[in-house]
Amino acid sequence: MFGKRIPLFKLFGFTVRIDLSWLIIAVLITWSLAKSLFPRYFTGFSNRIYWWMGIAGAVGLFVSIIFHEFCHSLVARKFGMQMKGITLFIFGGVAEMESDPESPKAEFLMAVAGPVSSIFLGIVLYFIHMAGQNIGWSKPLNGVLQYLMIINFILAGFNLLPAFPLDGGRVLRSILWGVKGNLRWATRVASDLGSAIGIFLIVFGILNFIAGAFIGGIWYLLIGLFIRSASQMSYKQLLIRNVLGGEEIQRFMKTDPITVSPSMSIEQIVNDYFYKYHYKMFPVINGDSIIGCITSKEVRELPKEQWEQYSVRDVMSRCSDENVISPKTDALQALSIMNRTGNSRLMIVDNNQLLGIITLKDMLKFFAIKMDLEAD
Ligand SMILES: [Zn+2]
Numbered sequence: 170m171f172g173k174r175i176p177l178f179k180l181f182g183f184t185v186r187i188d189l190s191w192l193i194i195a196v197l198i199t200w201s202l203a204k205s206l207f208p209r210y211f212t213g214f215s216n217r218i219y220w221w222m223g224i225a226g227a228v229g230l231f232v233s234i235i236f237h238e239f240c241h242s243l244v245a246r247k248f249g250m251q252m253k254g255i256t257l258f259i260f261g262g263v264a265e266m267e268s269d270p271e272s273p274k275a276e277f278l279m280a281v282a283g284p285v286s287s288i289f290l291g292i293v294l295y296f297i298h299m300a301g302q303n304i305g306w307s308k309p310l311n312g313v314l315q316y317l318m319i320i321n322f323i324l325a326g327f328n329l330l331p332a333f334p335l336d337g338g339r340v341l342r343s344i345l346w347g348v349k350g351n352l353r354w355a356t357r358v359a360s361d362l363g364s365a366i367g368i369f370l371i372v373f374g375i376l377n378f379i380a381g382a383f384i385g386g387i388w389y390l391l392i393g394l395f396i397r398s399a400s401q402m403s404y405k406q407l408l409i410r411n412v413l414g415g416e417e418i419q420r421f422m423k424t425d426p427i428t429v430s431p432s433m434s435i436e437q438i439v440n441d442y443f444y445k446y447h448y449k450m451f452p453v454i455n456g457d458s459i460i461g462c463i464t465s466k467e468v469r470e471l472p473k474e475q476w477e478q479y480s481v482r483d484v485m486s487r488c489s490d491e492n493v494i495s496p497k498t499d500a501l502q503a504l505s506i507m508n509r510t511g512n513s514r515l516m517i518v519d520n521n522q523l524l525g526i527i528t529l530k531d532m533l534k535f536f537a538i539k540m541d542l543e544a545d
Pocket residue numbers: 237238241283284328336
């Protein structure tokens with residue numbers, strides 16, 4: 170979902186970015202406004218006018234979403250939550266929090282800020298639209314204002330669905346959290362409800378599609394899929410943060426890893442190491458200091474005929490912050506390095522000395538066992 174993000178501008182210290190998917194949506198919105206919605210409700214204009222109305226409507230929607238997300242971010246900052254910025258993606262905006270809110274009250278106020286701001290903007294637009302009609306502004310302009318008023322109310326309504334991580338789901342979570350004092354339980358209930366609403370929308374979308382309402386059906390289907398996966402993902406993320414956060418990586422490491430020397434030929438390490446131990450990565454040790462690692466991926470990229478001529482030194486990866494971490498690194502940070510680089514194995518090194526290896530598999534095993542022993 171989150172592909173390439175382009176920074177647009179900075180406001181009050183927040184960077185507003187746009188996901189490439191939003192550009193596609195912006196074109197689709199402009200097109201459906203100009204070709205379908207506006208001609209249906211406001212008759213008698215030229216094609217050119219409808220296109221201008223479509224562009225104005227899409228830009229207005231964009232501004233409305235940014236306003237909504239800004240209100241979230243400003244309240245969040247008041248409560249001391251770190252915000253990375255705001256990204257507009259396929260179904261609207263996401264105010265990116267770096268951490269969980271510290272109290273139910275903080276989360277409640279932060280979550281309601283968005284829908285409240287959208288309702289406020291809708292009411293303001295209502296008065297501007299009314300004034301415009303009385304003064305006799307041009308009909309296309311009044312049409313766009315009316316559309317933007319309605320879309321802000323829809324934005325508020327959609328976000329108030331009690332489907333975590335939508336705003337309404339966050340409101341629900343904060344209330345449950347406040348009542349029972351258990352963030353994990355509150356997140357589970359709110360995200361289960363989110364999944365259920367997602368499934369409902371998927372089924373509703375499919376039924377619409379079968380009944381012949383193709384465009385509407387696809388929209389419901391997509392929104393349902395989005396809500397379902399977002400709610401499941403945010404619960405998993407919370408669990409992982411709870412279980413692995415604050416754990417030093419040395420707790421999970423395997424000590425005494427099998428190592429190779431830089432002068433060995435590729436042929437030799439394939440036969441004597443890869444085929445013998447079935448690991449996908451071997452640290453390379455020169456004397457007694459670590460100089461890099463060799464992975465099955467690097468071997469695979471070398472044609473088999475050349476395995477004899479080349480040595481480990483020629484194809485290995487040097488130590489870098491992509492494959493080496495210190496023993497005191499937080500497990501969550503190790504996970505984010507693995508996530509970013511695609512390396513599921515990292516070497517734990519202190520003062521050029523190899524202490525051990527950490528694999529994604531070991532971390533997940535620890536996670537599973539801890540969940541099993543401490544589940545409530
Ligand atoms: Zn919101």
